Amino acid sequence: MIPSLTILGMGSVGGLPHEAALPKLDLSLLERTLRRGLSEVTRLFMHAAQAALTDARTDAAAVHVIFASAYGEIATAEALLAEAYDADGSSPARFRHSVHNTTTGLLSISAQNHLPCTAIAAGSNTVAMALLEAAAQLATGAERVLLVLAEERVPAALSEDDPHEPLAVALVLGLTSGVRCTRARLSNLRQGTCTGGLPLPLPFHPLGPAVGLVEALTQHRSGTLSVGDGENPWCVDVHHPEPP
């Protein structure tokens, strides 16, 4: 049985229609010297993470960190391909920042966080597998997990099918037992389809379920949310605390 997760804090940005501009992103989680040349997905990650940590009143050095993204640093990958194509070269700085764990590496450096960090991907099941990894970490000893789901625009040269809206959703998660102050609770993460559940605003976006979760949380709606699709769909129950 997958343990229930308590949402202690939440932050989000983006997920709007393609043309809408992103707000100015808050990079205060990073030291100034680390803010140069950051990719869109890294900036989205930092903005949402800062908001979630503030919301949960949690120290950035005291969380296990999970970054979940279908394509991660995809624009940096394209930039490296372009450098090879156009100039037969490769920039060392760009190469260093091309790895899927660039976001968690930068956060750990800036926050002096020595705890384990990981970076995962699972296509259209990314939200479901991220919640599963978070639950497994919490069930095996992690006290607090910062889960950041983020996706940047996919460069046109790499795909015509994946022009994802840039967005990030960050959650500070704990186990339900022993926590008093909660925003909401997620329970019964399971395989299966969900009909008539909470709405999914971005049905074709790999992180669409995360936007659905944000809407459910901000509108205080409880119900079942579909958090993955494809051949093996997953869903999770969202519960809000009773009003005082």
Next chain:
Amino acid sequence: MRGVERHVITAMGVSCALGDGGDAVFDRLLAGEPATATPPFSLPFATVVGCLPGPLDALPTALHAYDTRLSRIAFRALSQVTAAVARARARFGRERIGIVIGTSTGGLDATEPAYRHYRASGQHLPGFSLRRAHAFDALGVALRETLGLSGPCYAVSTACTSSAKAIASARRLLRANLCDAVLVVGVDALCETTLRGFHALGVLSTQAARPFSSTRNGIHIGEAAALMLLERDGDGPANVAAVGESSDAHTMSAPQPEGRGAAEAIRRALAEAGLHPEQVDYVNAHGTGTLQNDLAESRALHLVLPADVPVSSTKGMTGHTLGACGTLEALFAALAVARGVLPPSVGAQPLDPQLALTVVLAPQQRPVHVALSNALAFGGSNTCVVVTAP
């Protein structure tokens, strides 16, 4: 307080520059002849690579969209574990078996020609799908389809610790009772982007890497698939008793010079396994062949372990297999335990005296009850896998 939870490696699959099959590859490690070749594509600089020998078979027609060099390598090693996976599926049910892939490149090898096609023609390469070829997790879909599994399936991508962290995730899925068996797939394929990137960092060698040597020459890149089926019980050559993880919090690409982050991963690994430093019989080091790695990793080992623990790096033989090395070298540690012989650190002579390590210079017969396998990565990601005798 939880007790120590050990997981049995009930099956393994290995394909790398040294060949196919765990035992056959381990025999090649003992023989000590590095397998280097020229890269299978042209580059504007000289280097050698650890390239899989022979042609790589295409994936079945139904999986054509997933057919990349990466998936071909993984499928080549897959045949070594399919019987064990089928047995586990019959015992536990298809939904109780997870797949965790550890890869740094994903299907980048297929994205490179697709990108060149687009730039040259302005058209997307017919048949190329970013989702099914490039994406880190795409291989998982193809594996699930082939193996008839429906449990959790995702990819961990943390550069050179990817597949050691995949083992850590697999253990958590078992410990939290979210799965009854997990197939860990460490895999990376040679591609131009990574070779160009390491060349730009100035660390690429023109010969086989020679970790721990005073005349070291940098790294050479390899490719591999290393598969490990983990279960709570059963028969196998060795157990995985822990994976220690830490973050350096230092820089994106250089290790913390005193080795403090790597030392912390080793300490956490031993604590999770319920072992003392004196119980460690062998360390398969990350040992990439750069001065920075040799210095930081040797200091990390000295911070935690007795100075006489035998250490070797197998990267001079296989090449640095990047995202695959965490699982590949954990399996080498498991084979050292199962066979009671330590693989040599080929190319380590003349030894760098400032490291003061007890480097294994020739195959060494001895009982091995506890072996460690280190992996260190960009982003300051450190891991230490503990492998123990059954």
